[in-house]
Amino acid sequence: MKIKKLIAWAVLAGAPLISPIVQAQTDLRLYGLPLNTATVTEFIAAANSAGVEGPTSEPGEATTLNFDASRAGVPALARFQLLRQGEAIVSVQFEVGNAVSANESLRKMLVAKYGMPVIAGAFAARGGFDDKYFGGRAHWSFAGGMRLVYNRPHIGVTHLTYVHEPRFQALMDAAKAQADEAARRKAKSLGDKF
Amino acid sequence: MQREVRLATEITEDDVAGELVIALSVAGQIDAASWPKAAVPYAASVASQGTSSGGWGLAVGAALLLGLYLLFPGTQRPSAQAPATLSVVSSQPSTTPGKPLAAASFAVPAKASSTAPTPPAPARLATSKPISVPTPSEVEPKLAPEPKGLDQSDTAASSPPLPPLTSPPDLPTQAPALDVLRNWRDRM
Numbered sequence: 001m002k003i004k005k006l007i008a009w010a011v012l013a014g015a016p017l018i019s020p021i022v023q024a025q026t027d028l029r030l031y032g033l034p035l036n037t038a039t040v041t042e043f044i045a046a047a048n049s050a051g052v053e054g055p056t057s058e059p060g061e062a063t064t065l066n067f068d069a070s071r072a073g074v075p076a077l078a079r080f081q082l083l084r085q086g087e088a089i090v091s092v093q094f095e096v097g098n099a100v101s102a103n104e105s106l107r108k109m110l111v112a113k114y115g116m117p118v119i120a121g122a123f124a125a126r127g128g129f130d131d132k133y134f135g136g137r138a139h140w141s142f143a144g145g146m147r148l149v150y151n152r153p154h155i156g157v158t159h160l161t162y163v164h165e166p167r168f169q170a171l172m173d174a175a176k177a178q179a180d181e182a183a184r185r186k187a188k189s190l191g192d193k194f
Numbered sequence: 195m196q197r198e199v200r201l202a203t204e205i206t207e208d209d210v211a212g213e214l215v216i217a218l219s220v221a222g223q224i225d226a227a228s229w230p231k232a233a234v235p236y237a238a239s240v241a242s243q244g245t246s247s248g249g250w251g252l253a254v255g256a257a258l259l260l261g262l263y264l265l266f267p268g269t270q271r272p273s274a275q276a277p278a279t280l281s282v283v284s285s286q287p288s289t290t291p292g293k294p295l296a297a298a299s300f301a302v303p304a305k306a307s308s309t310a311p312t313p314p315a316p317a318r319l320a321t322s323k324p325i326s327v328p329t330p331s332e333v334e335p336k337l338a339p340e341p342k343g344l345d346q347s348d349t350a351a352s353s354p355p356l357p358p359l360t361s362p363p364d365l366p367t368q369a370p371a372l373d374v375l376r377n378w379r380d381r382m
Contacts, residue, residue, distance in 0.1 A: 063370040083370065083378060093381060149382040161382035172379070175372040 028142035028162060030092060035162055036144035039087040040065075055082070069094070075109070076102035077160070083168075090167045096150075096158035103158065104132050110150065114140045117150065 027034035031046040038046075044055065047067060054067030065082045080094040096103060110117070111130050117138035119125050125136030129150075139149040145166045152158040 064374065091378065091382075093378060151382055157381075159381045161378075163382060168375075168379075171370070172372075172375050175370065175375050179372045 025143055027144065028140075028146035028148055030162055034144075035089050035092070036146050036164055038089060040082070040084050040089060041087065043082065043089055074106070076106040076158075083171075085167060085171055088167060089164065090171055091161060091163040093162075094160040096152070096160050098158055100132060103152070104130075104134075106160075107134060107150070110148075114148065117148075 027036065029035065031043070031050045031052070033043055033046050035043075040059065044059070044065075047054070047069075051072040052067050052069045053071065055065035056068070057066065059065060063084060065084070067080050067082065068078065069080055070078045076097040076099065077094050078097060080092055082089065083091040083093070096106065108130055117129055117140050119129060120137045120139060125134070125138075127134045129138050135152045135154060137149065137151045139147055141147050145164055147163050147165055149161045149163065150158075151161070
C-alpha cells in the first residue's frame with residue numbers, strides 16, 4: 001500500500017518534468033506547417049489560407065516580412081514579422097495585445113495546446129503562467145531546435161516568438177562577423193584621423 | 195494639587211507664568227502668594243532669550259546658505275552634459291630641453307544626432323607642435339552641387355548624371371543588420 005502511494009506521488013511530482021521532454025520530441029507547427037522544415041513560400045500560402053493578410057511588401061530579397069493576423073481569430077494576436085534566411089524560416093514574432101482578458105485567454109490556449117511552459121527567471125515572474133496578471137518570460141522547447149517564447153515585460157509590448165535557435169544563432173554570428181569586418185575596414189580607411 | 199488640563203492652543207501667557215510661579219515656588223525661589231507680580235520678569239526673560247536664540251539661528255543659517263551658494267554657484271554644466279575629451283599624449287621623452295611633451299586633446303560630442311550628421315567638433319590643441327585636423331569638408335563626402343534653376347534640361351546637359359542609388363557595397367543582401375537581430379532577441 002505504501003509503495004503504491006509512493007509511486008503515485010512520484011508520478012505527480014515528475015509530471016511537470018516529463019512534460020517538456022515530451023514537447024521536445026514534437027514539431028512546433030504554425031498554420032499547420034512544421035516551422036523547422038517549411039519554406040517561406042509554403043508558409044505564406046498556409047498563413048493566407050488561415051486568414052492572415054500579407055506579406056505587406058514583395059518578398060523579394062527582404063530578410064523580414066510583415067503580416068497582419070488580426071482577422072485570423074486568435075485572441076490578442078495581431079501583427080507579426082517573419083525573419084528568414086533565403087527560403088528557410090528563422091523566426092516568427094507576434095505582437096501580443098496587452099488587454100488583460102485577451103492576453104489571459106491566449107495564455108490559457110497556449111497551456112491547453114502545449115502544457116505548462118518553463119518560466120525563465122521564476123523570481124522575476126509575476127504569478128503562474130495561467131494567472132490573470134502573469135508577467136515575465138516563459139518558453140517551450142520542441143524538436144529540431146525550435147522554441148516558442150512568450151515574453152511579457154514589465155514595461156513594453158508582449159511578444160510571442162517562434163524561433164529556430166540554431167539558425168537564429170548562426171544569423172547572429174554572421175551579422176556580428178560582418179559588423180566587425182565593416183568596422184575593421186572603416187578603421188583602416190580612417191586610420192590616420194583618429 | 196488640582197491641575198487644569200488645556201490644549202496647547204488654549205494656553206495663555208498667564209498659564210505660562212502660572213507654571214513658572216508653581217515651579218519656582220516649589221523650588222523655594224519665590225513666594226507663590228506674590229503671583230502674578232513675581233512671575234512677569236521671569237516670563238519676559240524667557241521670551242527674550244527665545245527670541246534672541248532664534249535670531250542667531252536664522253543668521254547662522256543664512257550665512258551657511260550663502261557660503262554654500264558661493265562655493266557651488268551652479269552655473270557650470272554637470273559633467274554628464276559636458277563634452278568628453280579624447281587626449282593623446284606622446285610616450286616618447288622630449289628631446290628638446292624645456293619643450294613639453296607632444297599632446298593633443300579632442301572635444302568629442304557627448305551625444306551624436308540620429309537625424310543629421312554633425313560636423314566633427316573643433317579640436318582644442320594643447321601642444322607647441324601644430325597638428326593637422328581634418329575639416330568637415332574633408333571628412334564628409336563631396337556632394338554634387340544643387341541645380342540653380344528649375345529647368346532640369348539645362349542642368350542635365352551641363353552636369354554629368356548622378357549615379358543610381360545603390361546599397362553600400364559592404365552591406366550584404368541576404369543578412370539582416372545586427373541591430374535588427376539584437377532587437378528581435380531582446381523582444382523574445
